[in-house]
Amino acid sequence: MVSRTGPGEERPPLSVIIPLYQEIDSIDPLLARVHEALAGYGGPWELILVDDGSRDGTGARLQASALQYGRHVRVLILRRNFGQTAAMQAGFDVARGTLIATLDGDLQNDPADIPRMVDELLERDLDLLQGWRRRRQDAVVMRKLPSRIANALIGKVTGLALHDYGCSLKIYRAEVIKEVTLLGEMHRFIPVWVASVTAPHRIGETEVTHQARRFGTSKYGISRTFRVMIDLLAAFFFLRFGARxxxxxxxxxxxxxxxxxxxxxxxxxxxxxxxxxxxxxxxxxxxxxxxxxxxxxxxxxxxxxxxxxxxxASGARTHHRVRWESDPTTAVWKQPR
Structure with a gap:
């Protein structure tokens, strides 16, 4: 088992990916909280912000905020709204870290959980550490009930027993997640797809903080349960018979x-x-x-x-298109203090 980083030992390079859609009011407090949470990370890190074709000025605000914080903050603006899965894949494609963290841009995930989760992933020698919103701060009918139904269905069909597949707060080993090409709305089933390229026992979960939404409106509802069922059938087929x-x-x-x-x-x-x-x-x-x-x-x-x-034979192709991206040649790591 890999040990936790000891005193004076530098943590692995970390890329933090945050997809955003219509979250202009969340940007400033989000960036402040990420920088506060990772101020003592103890290793180089970068922040990758992906605007998924927002129409409320999110992209322009991201560009302005990135200039204020420095070149370790990288911005990708997609040409249109491709969906959360494509936005996450765009972030994975440009991430340079040995480890990758993802979280939502609505301030419901707490960036302060990231350093602890990095240590836990290394200590438990995992390839993916999934967040578990045990005390979820959402409406019961609109969010909690659909999520519980979806989690039960996914666990029953796939055999991968996790409490909360839908939590966006995750820590990955980059070498593993980059073997998975995300398409459609596969972000709901990331642990399932990761299990296709690594052993299921190398996927774990841990409790994380979850907070009520402060700005904007939720993009999820009871109708997504039916889409999850359709996506689950597709996931079952591709995992069992994708190569045959x-x-x-x-x-x-x-x-x-x-x-x-x-x-x-x-x-x-x-x-x-x-x-x-x-x-x-x-x-x-x-x-x-x-x-x-x-x-x-x-x-x-x-x-x-x-x-x-x-x-x-031809290789996997992504289906997102980037309209604007921070110059990767000028990107730098945020170095530990």
Whole structure:
């Protein structure tokens, strides 16, 4: 087990990524709290702020605030609103730290938890340390209930037992999270996707502070529970069959084909051995439908295998576009005092 950093020992370089959307009022207190929390971090760190196509002036405020704090504050402004997942991926793409921390920009996550979580990740020798908002300061119906339903579903389907998949406050080893390409709305399932590239026992959780929202309005609600269910089905498929989709479609095709073949064999026996009239029997139509469906599933499996091989041969591509970025050649680390 890796030990906690000792007295006088420098912590690993840390990149803190914060995606923001329509959070102009949160920017100044957020940056102040991050700098206060990491003032005694004891290692080099950088702050990466990603504006996800806000229309309330968030991007301009970020640029102005970054100039006030220094070149360790880096700003990315996406061309439009691509979603939280794409904003986080944009941050991961440019992060330079050995460790990466993520948190929301609405001031509900406490940056003061980050140094403790870094120490805990190193001490427990984890690749991902997930925050657990045990005492969550949100409305029960609009936020807590959907979150509990989603957490229960994810844990049941994936087998990865965590209390709070949706908490954005996480610490990652950069070498691990950069093996995962986030698409769609995969930020809800980051621990699940990380489990596809590292052992599940190297993913842990810890209690973190959670505070009530001070500015703006929540972008989440009860309707997201249904989207989580759809995303969960997609996550289950890609984790189990992402590299071998032919096994998924082929298995269904073989089952349908076997049923159709047995039904057709029974009809042939009745026709040629028992001399029965089978033209009006519903089983004839049903058996033909099963055989046609079997052929379709088998050919779909072959096509899916071909597309999978093309995808992995060409390399993963992100779907976000950056409109403006702080000059990476002038970026520096915030050095420990």
């Amino acid at each position: 989709p032919g096994h998924f479609f082929g298995s269904i095709g073989l089952i349908f084909g076997t049923i159709g073949a047995l039904m057709m064999a029974d009809l042939l026996w009745a026709k040629f051995v028992l001399s029965q009239h089978i033209g009006a029997r519903p089983m004839l139509v049903i058996s033909i439908l099963f055989l046609v469906a079997a052929i379709q599933f088998l050919t779909t499996g072959v096509l899916a295998e071909m597309l999978t091989r093309i995808f992995y």
